[in-house]
Amino acid sequence: MTLLPYDRYCDEIDHQVGLLRTVVTSGADLSGTVPTCPDWSLEELVRHVGGALRWVELLVRTRAEEDIPEERVPQHDGPEARGDAAALGAWLAETGELLVGTLREAGPDAKVWGWAGIPDAGFWARRMTHEITVHRADATLAAGLPYEVAPEVAADAVDEWLQIVEWAQRTLPDDSATELRGPGRSIHLHATDTSSGLNVERSEMGVSSPEGWGRVVEFTEDVVVWRPGHAKATVELRGPLTAVLLAFYRRLPLDSPELEIVGERELLEFWLERATFG
Numbered sequence: 001m002t003l004l005p006y007d008r009y010c011d012e013i014d015h016q017v018g019l020l021r022t023v024v025t026s027g028a029d030l031s032g033t034v035p036t037c038p039d040w041s042l043e044e045l046v047r048h049v050g051g052a053l054r055w056v057e058l059l060v061r062t063r064a065e066e067d068i069p070e071e072r073v074p075q076h077d078g079p080e081a082r083g084d085a086a087a088l089g090a091w092l093a094e095t096g097e098l099l100v101g102t103l104r105e106a107g108p109d110a111k112v113w114g115w116a117g118i119p120d121a122g123f124w125a126r127r128m129t130h131e132i133t134v135h136r137a138d139a140t141l142a143a144g145l146p147y148e149v150a151p152e153v154a155a156d157a158v159d160e161w162l163q164i165v166e167w168a169q170r171t172l173p174d175d176s177a178t179e180l181r182g183p184g185r186s187i188h189l190h191a192t193d194t195s196s197g198l199n200v201e202r203s204e205m206g207v208s209s210p211e212g213w214g215r216v217v218e219f220t221e222d223v224v225v226w227r228p229g230h231a232k233a234t235v236e237l238r239g240p241l242t243a244v245l246l247a248f249y250r251r252l253p254l255d256s257p258e259l260e261i262v263g264e265r266e267l268l269e270f271w272l273e274r275a276t277f278g
Helices: 006-024 042-061 085-106 121-143 151-171 194-205 241-248 265-274
Strands: 037-041 186-191 214-218 225-228 235-239 260-263
Touching: 006 042, 006 085, 006 121, 037 042, 042 085, 042 121, 085 121, 121 151, 151 214, 151 225, 151 241, 186 241, 186 265, 235 241, 235 265, 260 265
Parallel strands: 186 235
Antiparallel strands: 186 214, 214 225, 235 260
């Protein structure tokens, strides 16, 4: 499965922070509602992302052995002034620099508390890469701007999501993910833009595939299992890799013209309703 090098995650966090800052300073309406996170305005979304990055920076820097309440995180909530794009962008840039610097200094094996039972800085580098990558999609969609993401990052975001679902099934008995059980059902994710898919498949499997990137997700009596590749499934979600990523994270409607669904759409909807993290 995809797992990028630690330095790549650090580079990507820096890159994504820069892209999100561009949205903030683009003239977009900071008070406008984010369609994919309707409880937030664009400014509230950015403050949420920056606050999460600052929280993780403190966790890693102090080698925390337990959770740290957000009220103990310096400048967690961002600049005092509201509606000031320049101040918000500067705070976000400083936040990214702090986190990336701390992650690089710590290294991937530094012991740090983590909520998914992976107690090291490597977990947080990966988690924050995808936290900001997906929330940047929220921001760009709200601002009416185009969204792109490197194929290896998109593929890794899907894999991390699947791992979180499997972790929730194993450890959170009241989580809605526990309903994603029962053998004989499967989901096939298929990226149709094979040029990007070839790069991803080559890095993961040692071979190229003319069919592009794919994941086969199978329900079992215990937890979901998945593998790279292609196979007939109960339902198939097809489209460019970025569109598949956004749909799988519930950021793109299944009726979007970029997507094609083959088979039992109800199973895919069932998954999306219950894999609710993020």
